[in-house]
Amino acid sequence: EAQVTQNPRYLITVTGKKLTVTCSQNMNHEYMSWYRQDPGLGLRQIYYSMNVEVTDKGDVPEGYKVSRKEKRNFPLILESPSPNQTSLYFCASSLSPGGEQYFGPGTRLTVT
Amino acid sequence: AQTVTQSQPEMSVQEAETVTLSCTYDTSESNYYLFWYKQPPSRQMILVIRQEAYKQQNATENRFSVNFQKAAKSFSLKISDSQLGDTAMYFCAFMGWNSGNTPLVFGKGTRLSVIA
Numbered sequence: 330e331a332q333v334t335q336n337p338r339y340l341i342t343v344t345g346k347k348l349t350v351t352c353s354q355n356m357n358h359e360y361m362s363w364y365r366q367d368p369g370l371g372l373r374q375i376y377y378s379m380n381v382e383v384t385d386k387g388d389v390p391e392g393y394k395v396s397r398k399e400k401r402n403f404p405l406i407l408e409s410p411s412p413n414q415t416s417l418y419f420c421a422s423s424l425s426p427g428g429e430q431y432f433g434p435g436t437r438l439t440v441t
Numbered sequence: 442a443q444t445v446t447q448s449q450p451e452m453s454v455q456e457a458e459t460v461t462l463s464c465t466y467d468t469s470e471s472n473y474y475l476f477w478y479k480q481p482p483s484r485q486m487i488l489v490i491r492q493e494a495y496k497q498q499n500a501t502e503n504r505f506s507v508n509f510q511k512a513a514k515s516f517s518l519k520i521s522d523s524q525l526g527d528t529a530m531y532f533c534a535f536m537g538w539n540s541g542n543t544p545l546v547f548g549k550g551t552r553l554s555v556i557a
Contacts, residue, residue: 372486426536
């Protein structure tokens with residue numbers, strides 16, 4: 330089944346404790362991206378990747394890192410999480426930037 | 442920078458009726474894509490419809506259609522024969538495509554309730 334998976338689905342952590350949210354797709358998509366969703370703000374793009382080893386900042390990249398060492402994986406790294414990073418996070422992939430984006434199920438992150 | 446505006450935070454419609462959700466955007470680009478996404482209570486993001494700006498014909502997917510007015514920078518979504526399963530948050534989104542390095546930009550969403 331074609332899908333985008335994210336892990337974990339729920340995470341509660343404390344300020345400053347490094348964490349990684351994994352994202353994997355099995356559709357051989359070149360384009361992948363991360364979004365955060367906050368009430369009243371919609372979805373905002375954090376980072377995106379056009380292909381392996383090619384990443385770029387979205388609208389809200391501060392406090393986040395990404396890597397794209399393999400085509401299928403695009404992990405989101407929070408080196409020192411803060412409470413303002415409490416949010417719902419989505420990973421998405423598509424064959425090309427303008428194509429249909431397949432979203433993962435979301436990761437609910439709470440930073441206390 | 443591109444912006445997407447959805448002016449209706451909440452809307453409701455009777456089952457089987459038609460409803461139109463508004464979306465306007467601001468861009469200086471000539472080539473781009475527009476999308477409508479649906480987010481039901483399960484939080485899954487589902488693509489409803491997609492429009493390429495260079496195509497004059499409005500996109501249609503079953504009960505969902507758009508009214509794309511490029512000069513007015515307007516991209517409204519019409520849902521015909523509304524069903525209870527259409528209850529969800531709807532997001533309008535823009536993506537430019539000149540150099541390939543333009544992020545996807547979402548509006549703040551419209552919460553649609555379909556009433557039996």
